[in-house]
Amino acid sequence: MSTGHPSVDARAGHGAPARLSPHALLSPAQMGVADRAAPAAGVSGARLMEAAGAAVARAIRERWAPTPAWVLCGPGNNGGDGFVAARRLRDAGWPVRVFLWGERGALRGDAARAAEAWAGPVEAAMPACLDGAGLIVDALLGAGLSRAPAGDLRTLIDAVNAAVAPVCAIDVPTGLDGASGRCPGAAVRADLTVTFCRRKPGHLLLPGRALCGALICADIGMPDAALGAIVPAAHANHPDLWAALFPWPRSDGHKYRRGHALVVGGERMLGASRLACLAAARIGAGLVTLATPPAAWAIQAGALTSVMVEALPPDGALDQALADPRRNALLIGPGLGRAPQAGRQVLDLLTAGRPCVLDADALSVFAARPAALLDALHGLCVLTPHEGEFARLFGPAPGAGDDATPGTEDDKLRRARAAARRGGAVVVLKGADTVIAAPDGRCVINDNAPPTLATAGSGDVLAGCVAGLLAAGMPAFEAACAAVWLHGLAADRLGPGLLAEDLPGALPGALAVLAGMD
Numbered sequence: 001m002s003t004g005h006p007s008v009d010a011r012a013g014h015g016a017p018a019r020l021s022p023h024a025l026l027s028p029a030q031m032g033v034a035d036r037a038a039p040a041a042g043v044s045g046a047r048l049m050e051a052a053g054a055a056v057a058r059a060i061r062e063r064w065a066p067t068p069a070w071v072l073c074g075p076g077n078n079g080g081d082g083f084v085a086a087r088r089l090r091d092a093g094w095p096v097r098v099f100l101w102g103e104r105g106a107l108r109g110d111a112a113r114a115a116e117a118w119a120g121p122v123e124a125a126m127p128a129c130l131d132g133a134g135l136i137v138d139a140l141l142g143a144g145l146s147r148a149p150a151g152d153l154r155t156l157i158d159a160v161n162a163a164v165a166p167v168c169a170i171d172v173p174t175g176l177d178g179a180s181g182r183c184p185g186a187a188v189r190a191d192l193t194v195t196f197c198r199r200k201p202g203h204l205l206l207p208g209r210a211l212c213g214a215l216i217c218a219d220i221g222m223p224d225a226a227l228g229a230i231v232p233a234a235h236a237n238h239p240d241l242w243a244a245l246f247p248w249p250r251s252d253g254h255k256y257r258r259g260h261a262l263v264v265g266g267e268r269m270l271g272a273s274r275l276a277c278l279a280a281a282r283i284g285a286g287l288v289t290l291a292t293p294p295a296a297w298a299i300q301a302g303a304l305t306s307v308m309v310e311a312l313p314p315d316g317a318l319d320q321a322l323a324d325p326r327r328n329a330l331l332i333g334p335g336l337g338r339a340p341q342a343g344r345q346v347l348d349l350l351t352a353g354r355p356c357v358l359d360a361d362a363l364s365v366f367a368a369r370p371a372a373l374l375d376a377l378h379g380l381c382v383l384t385p386h387e388g389e390f391a392r393l394f395g396p397a398p399g400a401g402d403d404a405t406p407g408t409e410d411d412k413l414r415r416a417r418a419a420a421r422r423g424g425a426v427v428v429l430k431g432a433d434t435v436i437a438a439p440d441g442r443c444v445i446n447d448n449a450p451p452t453l454a455t456a457g458s459g460d461v462l463a464g465c466v467a468g469l470l471a472a473g474m475p476a477f478e479a480a481c482a483a484v485w486l487h488g489l490a491a492d493r494l495g496p497g498l499l500a501e502d503l504p505g506a507l508p509g510a511l512a513v514l515a516g517m518d
């Protein structure tokens, strides 16, 4: 695997411009910067537009048999791409009609020239024009979305969504804010979206990801030099970002060298800590110990085999459990409960200064005094909240964000980044579009998790995965990214019907895929 670390983004100091990671996500504004820089780097806007429209036509022809393609063009360069795609499809023998939303005379620059190169008629775009379409190409608005669609544009979007024909969106489905994944108003629901050069955060974040349908990112010959000065908004999670640091077992290793994870469990919901223990062991820790309240010892010891189980003293004090410094990664939260001693246990673990995962109740127990937790965190900590737990520590998410101005950073990226900075720790803000943020601003969006993960206990498994990788020596941010990716892949391989207890057993298969990617 090629590129290194998300923060590095391999930018050479001299010689040819380094290549921006293919996993970099650029905001629409950043893409605009690249567009404007391209001519000076030797590639004209017209050439990019021709390549973009050609890529759309190619993607359509690969996916659909010839059918009447109705192309809806807007007033900017997205519309220009639509004119090119229309010409290319017609040249390939497809029946094509072009409908313009806006005045022909208002088209400018490359878009105006692309319209001129379209030899056929240009009709007015209106809802009734969609009758008879076998395929709708949405070239109304792309990166230029500047406000919520309203009036006749909104009516047109509604008509596209009501039509039976499939929809191919150019760059982004019209109405989707590529920076954030939000739809400030109405948005087209596409079956296929063809974007260019690099993806945008809004292609991965919800609800945007769902509106895109299948996503293709086409190479349109954007010169590396035009991308050179851009620091990506975020990265899509991929092994390229962290595989070089993955702690594979070594032939000269022994179990202690692979690390010893200590999991602190509670008195009820005993399965949660067991799931975490099994995941930590499966993903790579050499040893795992579950420290449990005395009342639960017999049950836990009876239910676990390779995982060691030891009883804590009745007051829950952790000094004995922490006495062995080889216990180099700590996990608390799954099945912990919210008894008064839970908060103290969390703070005691943090005082140990070792790599540490805080999940579930270890977070919720601080709902009434979040600063007590946040001030105690350190750079080796990983927090794995779902939205509810996150809100308890960092405050509620501001509405659904529907009225937010397009182009502003996504709420989920911003919130995860701010939380990581506030806590000085890695934050994994879970969900179908899990965001992993580091205190230094690095941010990764995960998109491989299937919805079957929405089942009780899957978060406990994830927390165990992170702890296992920390024990095996992976740095916190990379361990979090790797755990989230492997967790998603393991679930995907299991398919429908998965239970959380299936996930640890599916990790070897996911690890084999990762090993095969080298």
Ligand SMILES: NC(=O)C1=CN([C@@H]2O[C@H](COP(=O)(O)OP(=O)(O)OC[C@H]3O[C@@H](n4cnc5c(N)ncnc54)[C@H](O)[C@@H]3O)[C@@H](O)[C@H]2O)[C@@H](O)CC1
Pocket (backbone or CB within 6 Å): 031, 032, 035, 048, 049, 052, 074, 075, 076, 077, 078, 079, 080, 081, 140, 141, 142, 143, 144, 145, 146, 147, 148, 149, 150, 153, 170, 171, 172, 196, 197, 220, 222
């Ligand atoms: N980045 C790239 O690599 C390339 C981008 N190209 C295309 O260029 C597009 C961006 O072009 P533009 O910047 O011209 O942007 P758009 O074509 O998305 O739209 C800009 C126009 O829409 C208007 N507008 C925005 N929101 C509106 C709303 N809610 N209601 C009514 N009007 C609204 C704006 O005032 C402006 O006139 C990309 O999406 C892509 O399709 C390609 O042509 C070539 C290469």
Ligand SMILES: Nc1ncnc2c1ncn2[C@@H]1O[C@H](COP(=O)(O)OP(=O)(O)O)[C@@H](O)[C@H]1O
Pocket (backbone or CB within 6 Å): 360, 386, 430, 431, 432, 433, 434, 449, 450, 451, 452, 453, 454, 455, 456, 457, 458, 459, 460, 461, 462
């Ligand atoms: N719709 C979904 N699509 C993909 N992944 C999901 C979805 N819903 C939840 N997940 C993932 O499943 C896990 C659930 O964790 P959590 O909410 O803590 O559950 P629990 O407390 O039951 O273990 C997280 O990793 C989350 O990202």
Ligand SMILES: [K+]
Pocket (backbone or CB within 6 Å): 078, 138, 139, 140, 141, 142, 169, 170, 171, 172, 173, 174
């Ligand atoms: K579009």
